[in-house]
Amino acid sequence: MKRFAFFPGCLIPARHPAMEFAIRETLPKLDIELVDLEGASCCPDPIYFKSKDKLSWLAVAARNLCLAEELGVDLVTNCSGCTATLSETYHMLHDDPDVKDQVNQRLAKIGKTYKGTSKIRHIATVVRDEAGYEKIRNSxxxxxxxxxxxxxxxxxxxxxxxxxxxxxxxxxxxxxxxxxxxxxxxxxxxxxxxxxxxxxxxxxxxxxxxxxxxxxxxxxxxxxxxxxxxxxxxxxxxxxxxxxxxxxxxxxxxxxxxxxxxxxxxxxxxxxxxxxxxxxxxxxxxxxxxxxxxxx
Amino acid sequence: MTKRQNEDDIVRVDFGFKRLLAETVEGDLANFCYQCGACVGDCPAATYSEEFNPREIMLKVLYGLEDELLGPDSVIWECTNCYACHERCPQQVKPVEIVISLKNMLAARGDAPDVVNRVIHTFETTGRTVPYSPAIDKQRAKFGLPPMGEVPMDEIQALLEPATEGEAT
Missing domain, CATH: 3.40.50.11810 (Rossmann fold)
Incomplete structure (x- = not known):
């Protein structure tokens, strides 16, 4: 059983619980275990909140990534928007040490440090790469x-x-x-x-x-x-x-x-x-x- | 002797505006644009709108034409955020990131569209972009799902404030 931190975002759990139900129902049959992320916020969304202020957007996204890092697992997303925000944050903080430093200064205020140890995986790639098409077919x-x-x-x-x-x-x-x-x-x-x-x-x-x-x-x-x-x-x-x-x-x-x-x-x-x-x-x-x- | 150009035909680059743009995250990438137009072909907004053209937006950015980029009813809000230009750009300019940096400048002036401001407000006050209501947990219960988790708003709000006074945004 491969374990992942589950980042459901806002839209699926709040507006489309049927989608979340389906995910929680199907993944165990593919030997994928989801661990809930306590205290996760909106990713934040890559359209509206990113339009407001990219640095705040990165800081909040980095906090969500820290929650997965604290559990020592990779993070799985089920929404393309969350995947975009969290993956962009992962790459931006990896590529730009100055921005990473600014984000970590903000995270220091809440006692957290972003390290970059948890990867972001969209659920489609998790079932493709961890289970494989054959296992899905067999389920x-x-x-x-x-x-x-x-x-x-x-x-x-x-x-x-x-x-x-x-x-x-x-x-x-x-x-x-x-x-x-x-x-x-x-x-x-x-x-x-x-x-x-x-x-x-x-x-x-x-x-x-x-x-x-x-x-x-x-x-x-x-x-x-x-x-x-x-x-x-x-x-x-x-x-x-x-x-x-x-x-x-x-x-x-x-x-x-x-x-x-x-x-x-x-x-x-x-x-x-x-x-x-x-x-x-x-x-x-x-x-x-x-x-x-x-x-x- | 070549004829001296008419003063009115000369576009003057507004370096002050470009410096402000460069202070936003990835706003400094704009200078690598060589106007090849690779960003246009796959752009859904350019395909479906006469007025939206990412190459033209980038040209205005290179000149620093603030009034045209950040004027009332700015065309930048027509961007569909599809990231096709980011994918196509041979110069790694990430035109969509420049558009978002311009949106950051408009938002800082309080000039974002109402619909955008509403979502931002919901996030800043609840930590989510879909406002919570008890009806949500009721629906979730029908699928045997636990209630929506709590978001520690003190932590979120701390992250929305600059760490130091001089922090670039």
Whole structure:
């Protein structure tokens, strides 16, 4: 059993507890143990609070990293935004001794020192590298055969690649392979690389971008949109209603967070996975509940 | 003899503004920009907006055109923070970091958009970006999850203050 400090962030535990439930349900089956981080704060977010003051942003992020260092383990994140903040902090403090010194002066006020001994791992890389696709496949009791899952990586999981260290941002494969391990078919639609636009303060940009993205997913006749980031999820669930109204075009593509899909494939019943809370409900998944287990 | 240039055609570099920008974390990277435009092709905001162009923003930064960069309704808030320019830049300028440094300068003047200020305020007062409510713990309980953990706000607030008076930000 490999141990990691679990950094759930704000969005998943507060707005999408079903996602956290799915993570806590699925990881033990892959021999990954999560240890809770007492006293963790917001990462802080790489969009809003980073806009206020980068040095304060780094100091608070470094405090969160100190909590994992105190436990002597690496830290696992489930939100692309948290991954971005914490990974950038790790790299910035490693590359710039002056900034590290300033951050440590602030941390000294609360009796902490950032050392840089705990690495930041996104949950997708933890299941890929610690468990492996084969182990994930073996944990599946209800394979999602025939399900077409359009992929949406979002931005911060992959870029900047030197900092995130997850996959090649021009030709990634981790999400496709994770979906394949469930027996489902990943679909790389023509707008797969687009951003969800959440950070942009001019609404026209995300509206048009999301409309184009949903259109290309629709053209491929994908059943659901496979998500790995809770911010993107919000854009494509709640936000999809706005797009449908604005463009008078209802693509009706339910977004699904990857670990809820994994939980379903591992045999957790549809009704326990919180899908009924979504604006666009992935009812297509209900058929897999009764599916027979694959032959041993 | 070559004709002397019209004074009005000359762009004067505002080094004072550039020095202020350089004081922000990674704000000093801007000077490595050689205006190649690699940041433009993958930029979602540039693709979907006529007015947002990261190369042009970088050019204005090189000249130090403060009024155009930090004026009212600054175009920098259209950045989607996707980090494609950071990925593409052959000079490691990290254009998105320069944009965020400019946002830091606007925030310091109290000129951030309301929606941004609201999230910042929530973080500074609760340590989280999603405001806590008892309904959250009720929802969590339905999934057998424990209540949201406490954030020691005294520690967070101490970290938001400079350690020394002269600390660069």
């Amino acid at each position: 599946v009791t209800h394979p999602l055969v025939g399900l077409k899952v359009a992929i949406h990586y979002g931005c911060h999981l992959l870029k900047p690649s030197k900092i995130m260290n997850v996959d090649n941002p021009d030709d990634p494969s981790v999400l496709e392979n994770l979906i394949r391990a469930l027996g489902a078919e990943p679909v790389r639609h023509r707008n797969w690389y687009l951003c969800c636009g959440k950070a942009c303060q001019n609404e026209d940009i995300p509206n048009n971008m999301m409309h184009d993205l949903l259109g290309s997913v629709h053209d491929e006749q994908a059943d659901v949109l496979g998500m790995i980031c809770p911010t993107c999820f919000g854009q494509f669930d709640h936000g999809q209603m706005k797009i449908a109204k604005l463009f008078e075009e209802d693509f009706h593509t339910p977004p699904v967070y990857y670990f809820q899909l994994l939980a379903l494939a591992q045999g957790v019943p549809y009704d326990q996975l919180g899908f009924q809370k979504q604006r666009f409900k992935p009812t297509v998944l209900q058929q897999f509940e009764e599916a027979a287990a694959p032959p041993a």
